Amino acid sequence: MITVNLGKLLLCETKISNACDTKVCKNGHCRLNGSIDKGICDCFYGFEGDKCERKTFCDPVSCSGHGICSSSNGTSTIKCLCDSGWKGERCETDINECENDPNLCAHGICINSPGSYFCRCLTGFFGVHCEKSSLSSESCPPQACQNGGT
Structure with missing residues (x-):
């Protein structure tokens, strides 16, 4: 229930909650995604997953700047998906x-x-x-x- 005071004071008897009030981001912070009922986790550097629960071993240079890095479920094994025109385990080789x-x-x-x-x-x-x-x-x-x- 909402009550309005003519002195420009708005009083709420019940708290209006949003998705970030209940979403747990273990190693990151919650951000509303378009509406108050949709929250997503923005993970701190070195973490990934829906709740930032997994440590990642990818960093900006893991794939030589020519691919997308992913790690396997918190293990130190990484894999690079190379951009077009690049190859190699870490996308370090130009395709001629x-x-x-x-x-x-x-x-x-x-x-x-x-x-x-x-x-x-x-x-x-x-x-x-x-x-x-x-x-x-x-x-x-x-x-x-x-x-x-x-």
Whole structure:
């Protein structure tokens, strides 16, 4: 029951609770997630889990900055899920896409870059993989070629 005093004082006879009043975050703090009935735990560094109950052995450099680290149920075993373009136990090795697929750039030169690659197209070609020709008959207006040219 809520009572209002004209002196701008609001009195509540019963306490209005929220999810963070009852959610236990063992190694973190509770944060409301959109409404008072939904609380989630923000874990302190080194902990994970729904209630921040598990110690994690991941740190920002566990996967060389090129992947997502996860630990197995509080053990010191970690696993890295590497970002595209990276490989290795700790995502420390750049994948050389140019070596893996020598035909990656149809009409150009493949240049490897950290975690990726790009194609430097030969004259007259364009596109991500230099697969399009600016000299093709598709791009010429009708009757553009003379003297029997195609």
